[in-house]
Amino acid sequence: MPYVIQPWEAIAPNYRGTAILGNGASIAVSPSFSYGSLLEHARANELIAPDVERLFAFFGTTDFELILRIVWQASNVNQSLQIPDQRTHEAYLRVRDCLIQSVQDIHPEFDQVSGHLPAIYRFLKHFDTVASLNYDLIVYWALMHGYDHDEEHAIKDCFGAGGLFQDDWRRLRTPIRRQRSTTLVFYPHGSLVLCRNRVEQERKIHNADAGLLEAILTRWRSEEVVPLFVSEGTWQQKVSSIQNSYYLSTVYREVLGSERETLVIYGWGLGEQDLHLLQRMRGTGIRRVAVSVHGADQIYCNRVLPIVQGALGVVPVEFFDSQSAGCWNHQGA
Known part of the structure; x- marks a missing residue:
């Protein structure tokens, strides 16, 4: 029997735990990200x-x-x-x-993707935790969109004053001031917005939305920092790179290892080189998983189901249409 592909809004109320975003999320915003690697x-x-x-x-x-x-x-x-x-x-x-x-x-430049940010922000704020596997700035720009337009919800990447990662990141789940709810965002493979200096201190680069990409490249040209992201390699090479970074290893050990009941996978092809991330979440209490599917691809569903259950254990897996209303950069009904 064929797998049932549901609209996102039909299953969304059951999935408020963790979302993992893969390269398909970036490609949905700009086809320039369809290159396999830098x-x-x-x-x-x-x-x-x-x-x-x-x-x-x-x-x-x-x-x-x-x-x-x-x-x-x-x-x-x-x-x-x-x-x-x-x-x-x-x-x-x-x-x-x-x-x-x-x-x-x-x-792409900020102006080329800014029209997608309101819908992406609404999708992200649905979850308690978001883990983006992409090095690009789309999630960060959506986060900043929320700072400017939403006083009742806060999406936080857990970097504070001076661009330093906050060790007590769990504390940031508690809403403050007018906030009623929060979402914490992490980059398990790093991001363009992160860098490290000559003595291995890791920081986030700050700048206004429209000028952030150029500010990052300017910092690289200064010879004072190098970027912090793991863009390619086998799973062994990626785990080794993760272990050599304080931020990445903290996300790997503490964030992915935290308890959660639900998991949503959007735009992630679940290739062998990244399965260490899924395996790290085994035993964290996941009771159901939802996986996005592009174009009702039954072959993809058939491939993904045993991969997910092999990594997490035998948990129920649902499939949803990656282009349905309210999903990622697609406007809700």
């Missing part, structure tokens, strides 16, 4: 110099952020010890500029 884009557009390719091959990774950080740290060490090494610094600049160009090519 590295794929860079290679397809011949942005990568031969010595940069050798770095990816030597370290056995496709993670842009990791390669950039390794070469940046090596260049900083050489500079601090006054070791002449122009080649290392030039390699860092080539990796950095390649990454910047790839982000500029792929990521």
